[in-house]
Amino acid sequence: MDKEETVTLSDGAGGEKMQSFICRLVLSNLDSSAGEIPLGYLDDGAVIDDIVFTTDSYTVKPLIFPGGNIGSLSVCGTVNDLSVMGAEPIALSCSLIISDGFSLKDLDVILKSMREASDRAGVPVVTGDTKVVEKTALEGMFINTSGIGRRSDLLDSNIEAICARREFAQRWPNDSAVAPGDKIIISGTLGDHGIALLSFREGYGFETQVKTDAQPLNHMIREALRVGGISAMKDPTRGGLSNLLNEWSQKSKVGIILEEDDVPLKEPVVSACEMLGIDPLEIGNEGKAAFAVVPDLAEDVLAALRKTDEGRDAAIIGEASRDYRGVVMRTSVGGLRIVESPVGDPVPRIC
């Protein structure tokens, strides 16, 4: 390894560059293939001894933003990582790293938001750790939340619903289980979180009414699983929906065709993305989930999602298909464009 080589921002940005960085440095050193869903799967969490286990450090900037803050974000993100694995979240840990001189008032606001999000999800914070470091070592604060969950009691009936329609279903919904014909559902509008953050950062010079979408999705996902037939679930965080669908396409070895007109987007998000030259499909979200569902249950899952607060804007936006390679989108004007996995994230430090 070259002595001069260093880590760069794009190594943590959630796109292709990050994948290669993680494989080259982290997996080569740490992966031991332990567990039913081990580190090497690069899934949202691990499964070991039937416990689902996940971790996330939040370095979002700014710490407080329209509609939320690092506290609510850190609870929602980890609850959602457990939920999209097919787990019922049991408990969270909360580890604070705070800069000397940090405002106690802001800290109180942040911790109160953590509690509110934790109460809304019904998932308690049960263990924690607090470190304070010098101003020169850290700007503001970081929060790590890890989470544990148990395999949802609804996964068995979910599998049965899949097996009634095709030969084989996997024990957990996962990135490699998407099959041709599966409908792709997104639970709501895309890009809100990234645009809310950008609008609040210095130097961007635009204003918007868009708020973060950060919200716990465990209750909504339970309603979807109750219908059944879900072969894969995932939350489009860093790298956005583009990254998510490319992961499904690659790991499941299936093409995916999207309908641009069906992708739910808020008008101010469309305007901001046009102004900034950003693709809304590449922006990270913190309160949305994508589902791949067996065709004849897709409308039922959609209806169940729409009945929830978190999923009221849900839409079927495409399907898995043998007729395409990779991820392709039929645009509003009728053409086809390839949807690539972003190299890095267009909006850094969104989580």
Place this chain on the structure above:
Amino acid sequence: MDKEETVTLSDGAGGEKMQSFICRLVLSNLDSSAGEIPLGYLDDGAVIDDIVFTTDSYTVKPLIFPGGNIGSLSVCGTVNDLSVMGAEPIALSCSLIISDGFSLKDLDVILKSMREASDRAGVPVVTGDTKVVEKTALEGMFINTSGIGRRSDLLDSNIEAICARREFAQRWPNDSAVAPGDKIIISGTLGDHGIALLSFREGYGFETQVKTDAQPLNHMIREALRVGGISAMKDPTRGGLSNLLNEWSQKSKVGIILEEDDVPLKEPVVSACEMLGIDPLEIGNEGKAAFAVVPDLAEDVLAALRKTDEGRDAAIIGEASRDYRGVVMRTSVGGLRIVESPVGDPVPRIC
């Protein structure tokens, strides 16, 4: 709350000031009393649904120091937190927050040390997360490791050994279970980790051969539990043995008398502490555990510890007693001195 108030370094230093900070801000907002050992117990981890769950963020400075680095430390610390709870560790998570421009060579060294410590403990890293932030936001890197474990199969026989000798034993060894007569055992020399770090920091102007004691203790603790009769176990990290024994004394409502001559200390640590005016009992350790053991099994537990690599310098250093209030030490010259919980940590950022 006063608008001008801010977090200070001593709020995270492991002493009395940190206890009051945690109670005032963190517990008041986050504690929900969920679990068998909930957040409010401020123990080394939580127990919920018979899963032991713990978290720690490592902000040690410097990142690489004599005998170890932030990588090995982050594995040992979390394995030990699970082990002193009475758990068999199952798995760890690893969340990296890295500064843009960080040396890939150093990162590789750190991750290799994580793997070595994980292999030595026999506890795999199963899930992870990587964030990269700007140089202005973070100096170097932080690592969070969280861990899950299961109640050790040896705890039932450990309880039986206690119950054979007194009326009542608690389901888990814990801070409030120390009884009068219990012998206090420390598994090895104190202060090594803090002095190794200090010697390596700029501006301290002394050299020493002392290395960190960071090591996973799960195998050693298993040998001690096999003997049984252990009412409490804890690792003397931030705040050192002084903090640990004061917690036992307060939570168990019992006095503790220490024999200064029996406390194992390396000669270079004694010299460095004298030169710097630091009490070795207040320095954090990363590879030691203290045990409170029913009197007539203490020698057997000591012998079992001494047979292990990690516990070869173990010693009985005192006992719990109704004859004293708080923690008291009989000094080498025959006097008694009160051992108080440190207000802050004499060596900051040791973990």
